[in-house]
Amino acid sequence: MALMSDHVSKKFDAELEGLRSRVMQMGGLVETQINHAIEAFLHGDTDGFDQVIADDEQVNFLEVSIDDDCTHIIARRQPTAGDLRMVMAVIKIVTDLERIGDEAAKIARMGNQVYQRDNLLVPRLHEMRAMGDVAVRMLRDVLDAFVRLDPVAAARIVREDETVDDNFRGYLRLLITYMMEDPRTISTALDIVFVSKALERIGDHVKNIAENVIYIVKGKDVRHIGLDQLEREALSENN
Amino acid sequence: MNLWMSLALRLSLGAVPCLVVAAFFGAVAGLALATLLLLLAVISHWRMLNQLRKWLQSPTTETIPDAAGALGQVFADLYRAQRDQERSRARLAASLERFREAAGALPDGVVMLDPENRIDWFNPAAQGQFGLDPERDSGTLVTNLLRQPDFTAYIQQGDFSEPLLMRGAAADSRVFSIVVIPFAVSNRLLLSRDVSQIERVETMRRDFVANVSHELRTPLTVIMGFLEHLVDDPAMEQQTRMHFLKLLHDQAQRMNRLVDDLLTLSKLENRQQPMHEEIVDIPSLLSILVADGKSLSAGKHAFKVDFAAGNLLGSASELRSAFGNLVSNAVRYTPDGGTISLRWIVEAGVPVFSVADNGLGIAPEHLPRLTERFYRVDKGRSAQTGGTGLGLAIVKHALLNHQARLEIDSTLGAGSTFKAIFPSTRMVAVEPTTTVSALVKT
Numbered sequence: 001m002a003l004m005s006d007h008v009s010k011k012f013d014a015e016l017e018g019l020r021s022r023v024m025q026m027g028g029l030v031e032t033q034i035n036h037a038i039e040a041f042l043h044g045d046t047d048g049f050d051q052v053i054a055d056d057e058q059v060n061f062l063e064v065s066i067d068d069d070c071t072h073i074i075a076r077r078q079p080t081a082g083d084l085r086m087v088m089a090v091i092k093i094v095t096d097l098e099r100i101g102d103e104a105a106k107i108a109r110m111g112n113q114v115y116q117r118d119n120l121l122v123p124r125l126h127e128m129r130a131m132g133d134v135a136v137r138m139l140r141d142v143l144d145a146f147v148r149l150d151p152v153a154a155a156r157i158v159r160e161d162e163t164v165d166d167n168f169r170g171y172l173r174l175l176i177t178y179m180m181e182d183p184r185t186i187s188t189a190l191d192i193v194f195v196s197k198a199l200e201r202i203g204d205h206v207k208n209i210a211e212n213v214i215y216i217v218k219g220k221d222v223r224h225i226g227l228d229q230l231e232r233e234a235l236s237e238n239n
Numbered sequence: 240m241n242l243w244m245s246l247a248l249r250l251s252l253g254a255v256p257c258l259v260v261a262a263f264f265g266a267v268a269g270l271a272l273a274t275l276l277l278l279l280a281v282i283s284h285w286r287m288l289n290q291l292r293k294w295l296q297s298p299t300t301e302t303i304p305d306a307a308g309a310l311g312q313v314f315a316d317l318y319r320a321q322r323d324q325e326r327s328r329a330r331l332a333a334s335l336e337r338f339r340e341a342a343g344a345l346p347d348g349v350v351m352l353d354p355e356n357r358i359d360w361f362n363p364a365a366q367g368q369f370g371l372d373p374e375r376d377s378g379t380l381v382t383n384l385l386r387q388p389d390f391t392a393y394i395q396q397g398d399f400s401e402p403l404l405m406r407g408a409a410a411d412s413r414v415f416s417i418v419v420i421p422f423a424v425s426n427r428l429l430l431s432r433d434v435s436q437i438e439r440v441e442t443m444r445r446d447f448v449a450n451v452s453h454e455l456r457t458p459l460t461v462i463m464g465f466l467e468h469l470v471d472d473p474a475m476e477q478q479t480r481m482h483f484l485k486l487l488h489d490q491a492q493r494m495n496r497l498v499d500d501l502l503t504l505s506k507l508e509n510r511q512q513p514m515h516e517e518i519v520d521i522p523s524l525l526s527i528l529v530a531d532g533k534s535l536s537a538g539k540h541a542f543k544v545d546f547a548a549g550n551l552l553g554s555a556s557e558l559r560s561a562f563g564n565l566v567s568n569a570v571r572y573t574p575d576g577g578t579i580s581l582r583w584i585v586e587a588g589v590p591v592f593s594v595a596d597n598g599l600g601i602a603p604e605h606l607p608r609l610t611e612r613f614y615r616v617d618k619g620r621s622a623q624t625g626g627t628g629l630g631l632a633i634v635k636h637a638l639l640n641h642q643a644r645l646e647i648d649s650t651l652g653a654g655s656t657f658k659a660i661f662p663s664t665r666m667v668a669v670e671p672t673t674t675v676s677a678l679v680k681t
Contacts, residue, residue, distance in 0.1 A: 021380055028386025031408060140370075140408050147383045148375045 012077050016086065019069055020147075023090055023097075026062040027143040029055060030097050033104040034139065034202065038132035041111040041195065042125055052108040059101035066094045085219060089212040093146070096205040100139065103198040103205075110198075114191045127171050128196055134164055135202045142209045151217045154210040155234035159227060164203035171196050253280075284310065291317075300325060348415075348431035356381050356394060356427070368407065368415060368431055381429070394419065404434070414438045450613040454497055454628065458490035493627075500629040503560055504612075507636035514640055518667050519555045521583050521592075522546055524562065529581065532566045540573060543580035548590045550667040553641045561637035564630040565594040565657050571626060573598030573654070589663045597654035606647055610635040634659075641665060 033055050040048025070091050073079060079087055138157055145153040175189045214222045214234050222230045253276050261269025290304040291314070303318045305311075339360075342349050348365030350358060358381050361371055369385055376384060382391045386408070393403045399419040407413040413435045420428040465483045469475065475483075529542050536542075551558070569579045573596040582593045601609065605616045613628040631645075634657075638645055642662050649655035 017380075021383055024380075024383040024386055025388075025391060028382075028391060029388050031386060032388055035406070035408075136408075143386065144370070144372075144384065147379060148372065150375065 009077075012083075015069075015073055015077070016083060019066070019073065019087070019090060022062070022066050022069065023093060024143065024147060026059060026066065026094060026097050027139075027146075029059055029062065030101045030104070031136070031139055031143070033059065033101055034107075034132075034136055037104040037107040037111070038129070038136065041107055041114075042129055042132075044111075044115045046112060046115060049108040049112045053105050056101050056105040059098055063094045063098040067091060082216070082219075085216050089216045092212050093209050096208045100202050100205045103202050106198045107195050110191045110195045114188055117188060125192075127174065128192065128199075131164070131167050131171065131196055131199045134160070134167065135199045135206070138164070138203060138206045142206050142213070145210065145213050149213065149217050151214045151234040154213040155231045157210040158207050158230060161203045161207040162227075164200055168196055168200040253277075346432075348429075350381065350429040350431075352381055352427040352429060354425040358384070359426070365429075365431060368413075368433065370408070390417065393417070404438075447612055450628070451497075451501065454613065455494060458493045461490045462487055497627045497629070500627045500633060504629055504633050504636060507557065507633065507640060510640070514554050514557070516552055517555060519551050519553055519558055521548070521550050524555070524559060525581060525583060527559070528562055528566050531563060532570055532579065535567055536570045536579075539575040540570060541576075541578045543578060544582075545580065546583040548583050548585045548666065551590060551661060552665045552667055557637040557640060561634045561659065562592060562594075564634050565592075565659070568626070568630055568657070569594050569596040569598070569655075572596070577654075585666070586660075590661045590666045591658055592661075593656055593658040595654065595656040600651040600653050600655055601647070601649040602651050603649075606649065609647060610645065 033052050036048050036055075037052045039045070040052065070087050073087055074084075077083075138160055141153060142157050144150075145157065172193060175193055179186045179189050208223075211222050211230075214220065214230070218233055218236065220233050222233050225233075253273070257269045257273040257276070260272050287304065287306050287310045290306075291310070294302060294304055298317075298321050300318060300322050303314055303321065306314055343362045345362060346364060348362065348368045350361040350365045350369075350371075353359050357378055358371070358376055360377065361373075365371060366373060371384060382394060385391075387405055389403065390405055393399075393405075399421070403417040405415050405417055407415060413433055415431045416434045418430045418432075420430065422428050465487050469480065469483060525544055525546060529544055532540075532542060566579070566581065573579060577597050580595045582591075582595070584591055584593075601616060605614075608614045609616075610631045612632045615628060635645055638659055642665070643659050646658040646660060647655065648658070
């Protein structure tokens with residue numbers, strides 16, 4: 001692959017490879033965080049919530065230290081072309097990953113609040129499980145696309161974000177009917193609205209990461225250009 | 240043949256015509272012929288050497304040049320060497336292919352890692368378990384694709400004496416047991432096994448033990464409390480004392496019921512001998528059940544009995560405990576003044592025992608889990624009605640032993656119908672003379 005070409009300095013290759021694996025390490029941590037947050041929310045597991053909130057600190061630490069690595073690489077190696085795009089994209093990707101971690105922590109805090117009330121008046125939680133499953137799968141796919149530098153998979157993920165947005169609107173309508181039927185459900189339903197909003201935001205961050213993957217491989221900035229053109233860029237042959 | 244001998248023979252073969260020519264036409268003509276023959280020999284050898292050089296660029300057994308003379312011998316030797324090599328290479332390729340096929344057919348995931356933990360090769364099971372891509376993923380760091388922090392820590396710390404239990408990344412919450420085996424200096428073999436089923440059984444077992452302890456502890460706490468009270472206060476009024484003793488008795492009975500149910504359940508599950516089968520007189524069983532139900536209900540419910548089917552082949556004691564549980568459930572979960580109807584009829588050609596009530600009913604989301612041990616629709620209520628939480632589990636197992644199935648039909652607020660549907664082969668036509676004494680004993 002052109003992007004993994006040998007540099008004169010072997011050490012530079014090792015640094016870039018190390019950067020990628022640290023991003024993956026952070027990605028893995030964030031993946032676990034969301035998985036735990038959703039599981040804990042569905043089962044009312046308060047220890048799980050605490051764990052998710054505690055993990056957030058490690059995610060923050062990784063963000064800062066990966067950013068630092070990027071600055072060092074730019075200063076010392078003055079990367080060009082594909083390498084420069086990789087470093088720039090990593091800076092943006094870790095920001096999105098950190099935000100996803102924040103959303104997971106937010107879900108955990110909401111969960112704590114809901115379960116302290118000790119009574120779930122809104123029973124339709126499996127809708128949320130479906131939304132959570134989609135968010136978790138999208139995050140996993142986008143990290144895989146980053147490892148494999150696969151713009152086609154990245155384009156597919158960008159399109160999938162639309163489904164997440166639709167699901168969120170559908171779930172919101174459902175929760176509104178509950179609130180109208182029985183005002184006692186309002187406070188819990190509102191918390192659940194926030195949780196599903198967090199899941200929807202995770203979808204948006206995943207989309208940003210996917211756009212960055214396309215940028216690394218194709219060298220084209222595909223933000224704000226519409227889905228159809230983005231897909232054309234991702235599938236185009238020229239690198 | 241000796242090489243020198245062959246050379247001498249050839250030289251003399253060439254020399255004979257030259258000598259003949261020299262004898263007839265003079266020495267000059269003889270020398271000219273000798274020169275010509277030598278030149279021809281040199282050209283032919285040069286051509287063959289050229290062929291050999293060409294052949295050596297891509298040696299195969301099919302294209303080896305054919306020649307006579309000393310080089311012919313060389314070609315023959317090369318041909319043999321080449322043939323042996325091709326054979327052994329084919330054998331090696333076949334055995335490697337067999338090994339890969341065997342590793343591919345393994346139900347467990349196998350991933351080969353190089354010394355830097357890059358993926359070398361993996362089998363289809365690993366591909367399915369971890370979502371790996373055979374086209375793209377060889378040469379990728381394994382920790383970039385299996386990103387679980389537990390796994391990264393496990394592979395980096397380098398102590399693989401204990402397997403790692405790891406959740407899959409997918410939302411289907413599969414659990415894998417991962418073992419890393421070092422091989423060939425510093426390569427590693429990563430084996431993964433899907434242990435979700437074992438984990439689930441383990442969780443159920445843990446839950447069961449926790450539930451049993453909890454169920455036994457509740458009455459025990461009450462008993463201990465009252466006993467302490469009785470010990471501390473010897474001068475208690477006779478009436479209060481009697482009241483306490485009655486409460487103690489109730490709790491002891493509750494514990495006894497629970498232990499009985501546990502024993503019944505364990506007997507139903509771990510049957511060593513085949514079931515003792517006899518012809519069970521259902522009508523008289525029904526009358527016993529109604530009598531039991533009436534005494535439990537203490538006149539608060541109306542009973543209706545309707546039987547139109549014959550007798551049944553099976554175990555009298557198991558059927559009695561299964562049907563008895565259905566009846567006592569109906570009594571417990573039907574408010575005073577309700578009606579409980581027992582029916583033993585033939586429906587669509589098979590015998591069906593059903594207990595219908597017009598009581599509380601069960602919400603549909605509880606129905607699939609109702610036969611789980613200690614599953615409670617309403618945690619507060621069943622304890623006060625005196626259930627053990629094992630009744631329907633007993634019913635399910637007893638019916639399973641009779642190849643029968645339990646169908647539950649319920650509407651919240653309108654009542655429930657529990658149906659035990661038996662296979663038609665167990666039905667025995669009624670013969671008015673048969674009465675089964677076994678029933679009376681149980």
